[in-house]
Amino acid sequence: MTTEGGNLRIYNNTPYNWTLVDQHSYQVEWGTHGSFPTSIPAKSSCGTHIEWSVFWVVESDDGAHATYRVDTGSSCYFISFRGDKDTGKFNIWVDLHKQIGNIPMDPSTTTVSNVGWSHDGTVSFSLYYNDEKRLFTVSPLNPVVYTGKMEVGYYSLDIGIFEHTYCIMKQDDQTNKVNFHCSGGINGTGNVFPAYFYDQNAEKKGKEAPCNPLVARVLAAWDENVEWTRTDYNRSTDYAGIHYGIDGVCHQICNTILCSTNTEHPFSGYVNWPDSFDISRFFYAIRGNASRRDTAIQKLVDVAKNLTIIDDSKRALFPILAEIRSIARQDLESYLSGESLQANRVALIRQNIMSANNKLTKEEVEAAASKIVDLDMKLAKDKVTLDNQLMNDSIKKEQYANEVNSRLIKLNNGYSELSLNSSIKPIGDKQSLHVVNPNFIPDYREVKSRLGMK
Numbered sequence: 001m002t003t004e005g006g007n008l009r010i011y012n013n014t015p016y017n018w019t020l021v022d023q024h025s026y027q028v029e030w031g032t033h034g035s036f037p038t039s040i041p042a043k044s045s046c047g048t049h050i051e052w053s054v055f056w057v058v059e060s061d062d063g064a065h066a067t068y069r070v071d072t073g074s075s076c077y078f079i080s081f082r083g084d085k086d087t088g089k090f091n092i093w094v095d096l097h098k099q100i101g102n103i104p105m106d107p108s109t110t111t112v113s114n115v116g117w118s119h120d121g122t123v124s125f126s127l128y129y130n131d132e133k134r135l136f137t138v139s140p141l142n143p144v145v146y147t148g149k150m151e152v153g154y155y156s157l158d159i160g161i162f163e164h165t166y167c168i169m170k171q172d173d174q175t176n177k178v179n180f181h182c183s184g185g186i187n188g189t190g191n192v193f194p195a196y197f198y199d200q201n202a203e204k205k206g207k208e209a210p211c212n213p214l215v216a217r218v219l220a221a222w223d224e225n226v227e228w229t230r231t232d233y234n235r236s237t238d239y240a241g242i243h244y245g246i247d248g249v250c251h252q253i254c255n256t257i258l259c260s261t262n263t264e265h266p267f268s269g270y271v272n273w274p275d276s277f278d279i280s281r282f283f284y285a286i287r288g289n290a291s292r293r294d295t296a297i298q299k300l301v302d303v304a305k306n307l308t309i310i311d312d313s314k315r316a317l318f319p320i321l322a323e324i325r326s327i328a329r330q331d332l333e334s335y336l337s338g339e340s341l342q343a344n345r346v347a348l349i350r351q352n353i354m355s356a357n358n359k360l361t362k363e364e365v366e367a368a369a370s371k372i373v374d375l376d377m378k379l380a381k382d383k384v385t386l387d388n389q390l391m392n393d394s395i396k397k398e399q400y401a402n403e404v405n406s407r408l409i410k411l412n413n414g415y416s417e418l419s420l421n422s423s424i425k426p427i428g429d430k431q432s433l434h435v436v437n438p439n440f441i442p443d444y445r446e447v448k449s450r451l452g453m454k
Contacts, residue, residue: 009047011126018068025064148213152272153193160432163274165254171213181234182250197270216260218304223325248288263305290331356420397438
């Protein structure tokens with residue numbers, strides 16, 4: 001017996017629903033791992049796994065078919081997918097009529113479309129309705145552009161000054177919303193949802209933003225394969241490339257995913273900006289402070305934003321995932337060694353000052369930077385020591401978080417003395433800050449193993 005499996009994705013890019021009315025096979029098992037979808041709604045796509053199992057010597061009449069009724073309102077049309085083994089190869093064909101109800105096919109479209117076959121891969125067929133010309137045509141592959149809407153929120157953790165951030169997406173071709181937990185959750189005390197978006201200069205925008213849902217999912221999963229049907233990104237590997245506590249916290253994870261709100265210029269994407277983000281960005285920047293991080297984000301966005309056929313996207317992403325993981329490892333090793341720390345911190349100080357007050361001249365930015373650079377460098381060097389201890393499992397998570405948070409208080413108070421804007425307020429001795437939450441810190445032994453670090 002010959003067995004060979006693969007996938008067929010059918011794109012109904014027409015305004016009419018399709019209903020499966022017949023499915024049959026002769027001396028070939030068709031759809032062993034699941035029948036064809038019983039219906040394919042208008043403007044949607046469905047897939048099926050096909051497992052060919054030929055029991056006898058293949059003859060010319062061996063094959064299988066599945067027939068759909070296309071409801072055009074006044075009349076119906078039948079479209080058939082048929083498979084057979086021709087010239088020694090499995091193959092899928094689509095039989096079309098010259099007219100669907102009262103609507104003609106494009107004269108340039110053949111009435112028999114060869115879809116082909118890919119062992120362990122995916123082949124696709126799309127029927128498209130041209131509203132302007134009022135005719136049907138077999139459109140090129142990749143006809144479906146996935147779109148979505150993004151909202152953000154945050155809530156208090158009841159442990160001093162801090163808000164945990166998250167984002168929730170509605171992908172237009174799916175019913176359920178997609179929750180990006182950002183190392184925490186999506187509901188808590190004083191939950192603010194939907195919260196306002198902000199631009200890179202802290203200017204308030206709306207409470208909903210269009211996004212590319214494939215880019216959002218890819219950025220959340222980072223160097224892991226993407227599962228497109230997931231509704232909750234809450235695993236330890238859904239870290240958006242942020243090593244929690246070391247080069248970012250939930251704020252930076254969330255804002256990395258929000259690069260999906262501007263795929264042409266991802267670093268101009270919207271920002272989730274609760275009050276405590278003014279503090280976390282002093283250490284961690286807007287999307288994390290790893291030196292080559294933006295390079296990795298850009299690579300992922302460039303691939304993901306051009307994906308339109310979900311089944312093919314894993315294949316398109318796979319070649320760069322190893323590179324993305326390598327970038328993360330090199331960044332982490334470089335940071336922990338203290339290499340380029342001063343250059344990176346000086347650049348971040350300038351960015352922090354300009355984000356706090358974008359009306360300052362270059363000279364004023366440099367003058368302000370000169371007043372805080374010594375404090376920043378001292379605290380940053382302390383933090384590198386703590387980060388190495390965390391990676392080497394020589395400090396408990398609670399102690400690490402307390403030590404880093406205490407240094408963030410000092411850094412925040414240093415920035416508040418620059419009087420850049422009224423939102424940067426000093427934190428008093430009796431106030432507690434919990435930008436780094438010990439409960440969100442991963443097991444860095446597992447992280448090192450996954451990244452191939454010693």
